[in-house]
Amino acid sequence: MRVGRISSILGGTAALAFALTACGTADVGGGGEGGGDGGEGGGDTITIGVKYDQPGLGLLEGDTPVGFDVDVATYIAGELGYSPEQINWEEAASANRESFLQQGTVDMVIATYSITDERRQVVDFAGPYYVAQQDILVAADNTDIEGPEDLSGQVLCSASGSRSANNIVDDMGIDAELREAGNYSECLELLGNGTVDAVTTDNTILAGFAAQNPDTYRMVNNPFGEEKYGVGLPAGSTERCEEVNAAITQMWEEGAATEALENAFGATDFAFEEEVPALEDCA
Structure with a gap:
């Protein structure tokens, strides 16, 4: 490959x-x-x-x-x-x-x-x-989350109609609190104001948001799934x-x-x- x-x-x-x-x-x-x-x-x-x-x-x-x-x-x-x-x-x-x-x-x-x-x-x-593969987006200054295993006890956002957050909570058994938003732009707003700790979805989607706001958001770059x-x-x-x-x-x-x-x-x-x-x- x-x-x-x-x-x-x-x-x-x-x-x-x-x-x-x-x-x-x-x-x-x-x-x-x-x-x-x-x-x-x-x-x-x-x-x-x-x-x-x-x-x-x-x-x-x-x-x-x-x-x-x-x-x-x-x-x-x-x-x-x-x-x-x-x-x-x-x-x-x-x-x-x-x-x-x-x-x-x-x-x-x-x-x-x-x-x-x-x-x-x-x-x-x-x-x-x-x-694509799934990944995680966090605030640029967040160094505590480097993979899905670090999401336990954290508030995790995903868009309505997507199974990305469920992949972590249900399939991987990680105890994160889910927050559903209408779309990923809303998730980014929630991440920016500290309402959620992380956003998860496909790495292609997260790469676009991270590139648009490199001083605000950081992609973990630890893909899975x-x-x-x-x-x-x-x-x-x-x-x-x-x-x-x-x-x-x-x-x-x-x-x-x-x-x-x-x-x-x-x-x-x-x-x-x-x-x-x-x-x-x-x-």
Whole structure:
């Protein structure tokens, strides 16, 4: 497994330099005007759910979301026959990703959406397009927390709809007090004012926040677990899943995925994969 280490300074504008097959900028829009073409691509528009509050991954800057997930989404849409101007962006918070897919609000979700057996009961997944690990973010001057074992008795924040905190409390059996927030931006506010002692989620998400505020927050850089980022699709999307998997493979083989990672993250000592993830079979 090859691993690269990111050393560039975080900037949403840098992510826009990503050399995509479908280059350009898409306007924010959304709300049910998806391609609806049964997997053939090239319809009028495609609606994609991304995060709007995660630096380096999906962050709204002006009228346009930018970041690694947005670049991945733009690349995949291009391979499906959609130009950037045909993409409608929809904010997809952790708690509403399944409902957006079930209700037809979006055609796909690319929003640090981990593939799990539980989620597979209600939606389909293509990918993974990236395999992240879980980590911990603390205040910059906090030297007491260096790993999950140090969270016992501490107040731990995670976003609603995410299982990150439960992985520590339930699966690892660590006695931390859980605090749920609407999203990770709220967790960061709680960490900044001392309401919580730590925030836990995927290292990609935490790296973006740490790079944006290096004097305020520190990523522990002691990764554990594994989170396979998938492209969420409505149930029964076998043909579209296969098309998306082909696009993901090409994105990595061309080096476009690595370029997007390098553009997206700052100097947080974050180690990132440089090989195409092992894709799972489409149902």
